Amino acid sequence: MALLRAFCLRAGVFFLVWWVLTEGDPSGLWSGAVIVLIVALFSCTLYPPSSHALRPAAALAFAGYFTLRSVTAGLDVARRLLSPSIPLNPGYLLVKTSLPEGGPRWLLANTLSLMPGTLSVRLQGASLELHCLDLDLPIDEDVRAAERRVAGVFGLSETSAEESPS
Amino acid sequence: MIESFVLITQVLLMLAGCFFFGVGTLGLFRFSDTLCRIHALTKIDNLGLGFIVLALLPLAPSMAAGLKVVLIWVVALAASATSAHLVARAVRSGVRARMEKGNRNG
Numbered sequence: 001m002a003l004l005r006a007f008c009l010r011a012g013v014f015f016l017v018w019w020v021l022t023e024g025d026p027s028g029l030w031s032g033a034v035i036v037l038i039v040a041l042f043s044c045t046l047y048p049p050s051s052h053a054l055r056p057a058a059a060l061a062f063a064g065y066f067t068l069r070s071v072t073a074g075l076d077v078a079r080r081l082l083s084p085s086i087p088l089n090p091g092y093l094l095v096k097t098s099l100p101e102g103g104p105r106w107l108l109a110n111t112l113s114l115m116p117g118t119l120s121v122r123l124q125g126a127s128l129e130l131h132c133l134d135l136d137l138p139i140d141e142d143v144r145a146a147e148r149r150v151a152g153v154f155g156l157s158e159t160s161a162e163e164s165p166s
Numbered sequence: 167m168i169e170s171f172v173l174i175t176q177v178l179l180m181l182a183g184c185f186f187f188g189v190g191t192l193g194l195f196r197f198s199d200t201l202c203r204i205h206a207l208t209k210i211d212n213l214g215l216g217f218i219v220l221a222l223l224p225l226a227p228s229m230a231a232g233l234k235v236v237l238i239w240v241v242a243l244a245a246s247a248t249s250a251h252l253v254a255r256a257v258r259s260g261v262r263a264r265m266e267k268g269n270r271n272g
Contacts, residue, residue: 017237019230020230020233020234020237021234021237022230023228023230023231023234024228024229024230024231067216070209070212070213070216070243071213071216073209073212073213074186074209074210074212074213074214075213076209077193077205077206077209077210078186078189078210078213081189081192081193081196081197081206081210082189082192086196086197088197088202090199090201090202109251110244110247110248110251111247113208113247113250113251114208114209114212114243114246114247116209117205119201119204119205119208119250119251119254120251120254121201121251121254121255121257121258122254122255122258129258131201131205131254131258133202133205
């Protein structure tokens with residue numbers, strides 16, 4: 001049942017992407033429908049649906065948070081770059097994530113790469129190595145905040161996210 | 167009146183986008199190590215592309231075309247985050263020498 005749901009959901013998303021790519025051209029919709037079904041079939045075989053379901057509302061909130069933070073990130077790096085003294089204090093930082101394996105961890109690592117001052121270097125099990133532009137920034141708090149948002153997107157409860165060793 | 171306002175906004179957004187792309191490239195020269203350069207390239211270019219996408223949106227002839235422009239931004243974002251991570255990992259693992267050699271050849 002979960003497989004069928006994932007199949008329909010993915011087919012819907014792929015069809016939307018097809019519609020966007022062809023800029024809504026009606027002559028391409030039928031061939032698109034066939035291709036979308038094939039691609040959705042392949043996608044469900046190659047990437048079976050995981051137990052982490054996306055929460056649409058939380059995902060939207062995450063998109064807003066992400067946009068805001070990535071704008072801050074760009075401005076922050078630009079400011080450091082343009083100031084004559086180049087104020088940097090680079091270094092590595094090891095953080096432990098309490099998010100479960102798979103999608104959530106990847107989303108966290110990729111999100112942190114675009115957040116102010118952090119770049120994910122290596123993801124090994126639950127430990128994530130970050131490269132930081134400025135170690136004086138409150139990076140740990142930022143990581144926890146991003147972690148909570150990611151947990152929200154996947155519908156993981158706060159308690160289960162904080163239970164695991166951190 | 168409204169048209170000229172939209173046009174001016176578009177031009178300003180476009181200029182902001184180009185400015186950030188320029189600054190991102192400047193980061194390649196001003197920052198001294200590879201990882202700081204990646205910081206500059208991924209984050210500032212992401213911002214520059216975002217501004218250019220915003221500037222292009224009012225020009226889109228249809229809803230689908232507008233979404234296509236936004237889709238380009240989203241895909242570029244995912245690609246830049248992933249490639250930044252991969253380059254950073256390669257640097258950390260100490261294959262820097264091989265990578266620089268590859269850059270020279272390419």
